[in-house]
Amino acid sequence: MRNIALKLMYVGTAYHGWQVQKNAVTVAETLEKALATxxxxxxxxTGAGRTDAGVHAEVYIANFRTHSKIPCERIPLAVNTRLPEDIVVVKATEVPESFNAIGSCLKKEYTYRIYNSRLGNAFYVNRAWFYPKRLDEAVMRRAASHFVGTHDFAAVRSVGTQTKTTVRTVHYFDVVRSGDLIECKVCADGFLYNMVRAMVGTCIYAAEGKFSPDDVPAILEGKCRTAAGPTAPPGGLYMTRLWYNEDVL
Known part of the structure; x- marks a missing residue:
């Protein structure tokens, strides 16, 4: 039995997230059906993470097991001819039996994009959060800095998948503006349900003056979801980088 890791990318707008569900079209189900043929x-x-409905992935890793002898270099083209255009497999690698796309992942990076302009942009529909009120990225950056480190992130977690602990380590949280586009890049050893989107919403609340960016440590310590900012819409969120010991990227 071979263990094959796939590197892929997808636009999540048409899908109800990664994870297979009974009554909704998902990325995993669509990929599995194509692979089966x-x-x-x-x-x-097995996927690198449970991206939510409408969330995208510029980089994503999944693995599956097969008795098939098809060479790895032929798998991407063969699968892509059976996939819709919004999911693309770019690489296939045979990996050790012990490899698991989520368990072997050392850390992940998500990027949240905000289109911050008085007028919208048709090309960012479902690709960035259109936010017409001017945001001060310096204030957002100051709020973001307080999330870096090892903390209990219960205050920025929505009710969802059960976990043993809500403690995570955030390696960096960078906020950069380029014209009207603000990018929030967050890297951590793992993420809770809606954690990145809630962190972004909290930074936006700080930029709007609803609380000080220096209130973030107290918000985290309080572990109360309603004390933090809102959960940002899913269309602005992308999985953008993954780290593995294996050469799968």
Whole structure:
């Protein structure tokens, strides 16, 4: 039995997230059906993370097991001819039996994009959060800096998937403006449900003056979701970087 890691990218607008669900079209289900026609048996994919409905991935890793002898270099083209245009497999690598796309991932980076202009941009519909009120990225950056480090992130977690602990380590949270586009890049050893979107919403609340950016440590310490900012819409969120010991990227 071979263990194959796939590097892919997808636009999540048409999908109800990554994870297979009974009554909704998901990225995993769509990929598994395409793979099954290539390797001629049912396929179960393990993904790097449970991206939510409408969330995108510029980089994503999934792995599956197969008896098929098809060479790895032929898998991307074979699968892509059976996939819709908004999901693309760019690389396939045979990996050790112990490799697991989520368990072997050392850390992840998400990027949240905000289109901050008085007028909208048609090309950013479902690709960035259109926010017409002017945001001070320096204030957002100051608020973001307080999330860096090892903390209990219960205050920026929505009710969802159960976890053993809400403690995570954020390696960096950078906020950069280029014209009307603000990018918030967050890297951590793992993320809670809606954690990045709630962190971005908290930074925006700070920029709007609803509380001081220096209130973030107290908000985290209080562990109260309603004390933090809102959960930003899913269309602005992208998985943008992953780290593994294996050469799968």
């Amino acid at each position: 290539v390797v001629c048996h049912p396929v179960k994919c």
